[in-house]
Amino acid sequence: MQTVVHILSGDEAEQQTGLAIARNLLEDETDRIDDVAIVVQAEGIATVRTDGDTVDDVEALLEDGVEVSACSNTLEMMDLEESDLLEGVETVPEGAVEVTRLQDEGYAYLRP
Amino acid sequence: MQTVVHILSGDEAEQQTGLAIARNLLEDETDRIDDVAIVVQAEGIATVRTDGDTVDDVEALLEDGVEVSACSNTLEMMDLEESDLLEGVETVPEGAVEVTRLQDEGYAYLRP
Amino acid sequence: MQTVVHILSGDEAEQQTGLAIARNLLEDETDRIDDVAIVVQAEGIATVRTDGDTVDDVEALLEDGVEVSACSNTLEMMDLEESDLLEGVETVPEGAVEVTRLQDEGYAYLRP
Numbered sequence: 001m002q003t004v005v006h007i008l009s010g011d012e013a014e015q016q017t018g019l020a021i022a023r024n025l026l027e028d029e030t031d032r033i034d035d036v037a038i039v040v041q042a043e044g045i046a047t048v049r050t051d052g053d054t055v056d057d058v059e060a061l062l063e064d065g066v067e068v069s070a071c072s073n074t075l076e077m078m079d080l081e082e083s084d085l086l087e088g089v090e091t092v093p094e095g096a097v098e099v100t101r102l103q104d105e106g107y108a109y110l111r112p
Numbered sequence: 113m114q115t116v117v118h119i120l121s122g123d124e125a126e127q128q129t130g131l132a133i134a135r136n137l138l139e140d141e142t143d144r145i146d147d148v149a150i151v152v153q154a155e156g157i158a159t160v161r162t163d164g165d166t167v168d169d170v171e172a173l174l175e176d177g178v179e180v181s182a183c184s185n186t187l188e189m190m191d192l193e194e195s196d197l198l199e200g201v202e203t204v205p206e207g208a209v210e211v212t213r214l215q216d217e218g219y220a221y222l223r224p
Numbered sequence: 225m226q227t228v229v230h231i232l233s234g235d236e237a238e239q240q241t242g243l244a245i246a247r248n249l250l251e252d253e254t255d256r257i258d259d260v261a262i263v264v265q266a267e268g269i270a271t272v273r274t275d276g277d278t279v280d281d282v283e284a285l286l287e288d289g290v291e292v293s294a295c296s297n298t299l300e301m302m303d304l305e306e307s308d309l310l311e312g313v314e315t316v317p318e319g320a321v322e323v324t325r326l327q328d329e330g331y332a333y334l335r336p
Contacts, residue, residue: 003324008129008224017232017266021320024297028321042129042224073136096133096222097140100115103220108327110320111223111335112232112266120241120336154241154336185248208245208334209252212227215332223335
């Protein structure tokens with residue numbers, strides 16, 4: 001099974017819940033989760049900024065094989081560069097399209 | 113691919129993100145999105161009221177072929193009439209059933 | 225059709241909307257909904273506590289056949305026991321895995 005976690009809120013509690021959920025999916029003892037993806041967009045982009053509060057959690061998830069994608073559309077609207085994002089975070093043209101694509105491929109959807 | 117955006121929060125930022133996401137899906141340059149639907153219910157109904165702050169955005173989405181459905185159950189509970197909603201907004205008996213039906217038809221789900 | 229309602233927010237309005245949506249799905253007049261499940265985790269666990277504000281609603285849903293699952297991982301992190309939860313609420317090792325499993329089985333996903 002595969003899961004995409006969609007982080008698009010500016011609420012820090014929701015952002016942290018999103019990262020914790022991704023971690024819990026990775027560590028599932030029943031080993032039924034094959035792949036975990038995170039897509040960040042809108043205010044959720046704060047989660048993957050180099051100057052954010054969640055740097056350690058995101059870097060650990062990246063090291064453990066979680067694919068983290070950030071919305072380029074959001075970067076443009078917020079006047080951010082890819083260099084403002086943690087190394088290893090990919091960009092996609094539009095986060096909502098990426099979330100659609102992943103569900104179309106069979107990923108379950110979780111919105112923290 | 114097809115996507116349903118579910119707007120059911122009273123949070124104005126979330127409502128606006130929902131409409132922006134629908135717009136971004138429509139304008140996807142890779143042209144992989146065939147259909148975008150919006151279902152509003154609970155406090156999210158404010159998004160499609162004639163006296164709301166998002167009239168222009170919703171009217172533009174309707175003109176561009178987005179199907180916008182409002183929950184009749186919510187209308188009844190809030191003492192609203194169909195005439196309180198923007199022209200072109202359809203009603204469905206229950207928003208949650210409509211969102212279930214669309215996912216059952218293969219729509220991806222996005223919750224702003 | 226089948227639907228899982230995912231309650232993981234500490235926001236009381238969202239928790240109540242989640243329970244109301246489950247009720248509305250049950251009472252769907254078109255009778256197209258065969259099964260409704262609720263998964264609670266993180267701050268959403270408050271919804272199923274014996275000392276919560278939503279005891280009556282949750283007990284009525286349980287009586288009407290809704291399967292309500294609480295995340296054991298959350299219980300541990302919050303120092304709660306199963307006896308702190310309403311009778312009839314099941315526990316699952318990890319809420320996010322359960323929500324993934326249900327979607328993998330064909331359940332639609334609703335996040336209040």
